């Protein structure tokens with residue numbers, strides 16, 4: 367295995383909005399930064415969303431410039447399709463071993479023309495569309511991917527070589543092997559983000575088996591201009607739904623799933639989607655079944671009130687069960703809280719589960735960074751320095767530290783970058799500064 | 815690319831990889847066969863004119879969610895076009911100049 371070596375001031379792990387912002391904030395101050403992203407493109411969850419609450423800005427329009435800023439910032443070394451395997455303490459800093467997975471494409475030669483993608487015979491479910499749409503075995507991951515280069519899915523390829531023949535610049539290279547990279551760094555910033563509640567988590571809601579019971583991320587893709595169907599259609603038969611219903615807290619504040627916390631974004635994204643749906647499907651009835659609506663951020667309560675004024679129905683009720691009728695319509699069994707707890711059945715065309723946020727990556731085995739009881743990265747100094755982890759020199763930002771929206775992700779990214787900047791300076795000037803604070807906290811937690 | 819490979823070398827490399835990845839290649843080939851036979855049925859049915867997903871599903875006797883997936887896959891790569899709406903369903907048609915797939 368060939369080994370490349372790089373030396374940086376900061377290594378950022380995860381290229382979602384939090385990681386991108388952290389990397390940019392550090393690079394703009396003159397620090398050398400390496401950004402490692404496990405997928406073939408940066409962008410994280412945000413690049414797959416339709417529009418953002420509460421401003422209703424187009425997500426792709428605001429995320430794409432950030433992605434290209436990362437690619438063009440000369441102080442950032444961007445390593446996509448790459449994962450950290452191990453780290454070693456190196457004095458006050460770290461030596462990090464990462465592996466670049468083979469894309470089977472020469473990144474210097476590929477122009478992103480997609481000729482190879484067009485000739486490839488194999489259509490697969492498209493992970494970028496949450497498997498609702500299709501994509502080829504060799505593909506540019508999505509239209510605004512950064513880098514704009516193809517990746518070949520060797521595990522779902524018949525190795526026919528058609529792509530290689532079609533490529534005018536001879537960029538496809540089946541001899542590529544994993545490449546090891548050694549990164550020497552003073553600091554590490556974890557921005558590994560979140561996953562949503564798995565579709566099969568709630569058996570009351572069909573165990574993920576009912577085609578017309580989708581989740582919030584599916585709906586983001588259906589609403590996005592680049593979405594799989596080009597319209598909001600239901601997956602069972604392509605029907606334009608006349609009646610769409612949301613189930614709030616589907617996977618959050620739920621002891622049976624071991625998720626006791628509120629995911630903080632589901633109320634707001636459901637309201638946002640409901641508003642976008644009433645624009646896309648003006649005749650459709652849109653209902654949100656909820657226990658309470660949490661609209662805590664700046665402008666959020668107004669956003670909620672606007673949704674009500676637009677005619678979106680908010681029903682205080684507990685959805686006990688969803689089954690389907692003979693036409694695959696989801697049938698809700700609802701306990702109506704405002705009607706004395708009476709139980710009714712409502713049939714809709716499409717159901718959307720407002721799924722919650724779960725941690726996506728466990729940093730403990732590799733980075734030795736402990737997690738909190740909720741499974742997200744432990745940030746012991748929540749009040750004064752929320753980006754510190756229990757390990758000196760390792761910081762955390764964004765949804766990797768707990769459920770949060772984009773506004774808060776960007777704020778924590780800025781805070782992590784400034785804490786890391788202070789740390790790097792203190793290390794490079796030979797002073798111990800922020801590390802002593804962590805030492806105190808570590809001691810405290812050991813005694814607790 | 816690491817020094818230009820000749821056509822012959824490329825074929826040899828692919829042949830060796832097909833052996834190394836025999837299992838996944840076999841699995842993908844089976845998937846492809848199914849895909850191609852479904853597409854043949856779809857294209858044949860759609861020769862009669864623009865159709866909705868449930869109409870195609872009935873004509874080819876495949877589940878409508880699978881038909882929808884094939885249609886969106888073909889639409890993505892310009893092998894099917896959307897032509898208006900019939901009530902709650904969109905209608906799809908083969909492109910006027912039929913391309914080979």
Ligand SMILES: Cc1cc2nc3c(=O)[nH]c(=O)nc-3n(C[C@H](O)[C@H](O)[C@H](O)COP(=O)(O)OP(=O)(O)OC[C@H]3O[C@@H](n4cnc5c(N)ncnc54)[C@H](O)[C@@H]3O)c2cc1C
Nearest residue numbers: 380382383384404410411418419559560582764765771772
């Ligand atoms: C359905 C839905 C709708 C939403 N709508 C809105 C909205 O309208 N407005 C709003 O403010 N917020 C919204 N949010 C919340 C928003 O998605 C998050 O706040 C934001 O994406 C968090 O960004 P992040 O960078 O922290 O995490 P992520 O977006 O999850 O990015 C993490 C990145 O790290 C990478 N990664 C993970 N592990 C590793 C590893 N080991 N090595 C390398 N890379 C790794 C991932 O591939 C990913 O690219 C919504 C969330 C959902 C679920």
Ligand code: SF4
Nearest residue numbers: 476477479480482533
């Ligand atoms: S590999 Fe070749 S054909 Fe494929 S996108 Fe790159 S340059 Fe185009």
Ligand code: SF4
Nearest residue numbers: 486523524526527529
């Ligand atoms: S070799 Fe694989 S990726 Fe390339 S065209 Fe054939 S199936 Fe597609």
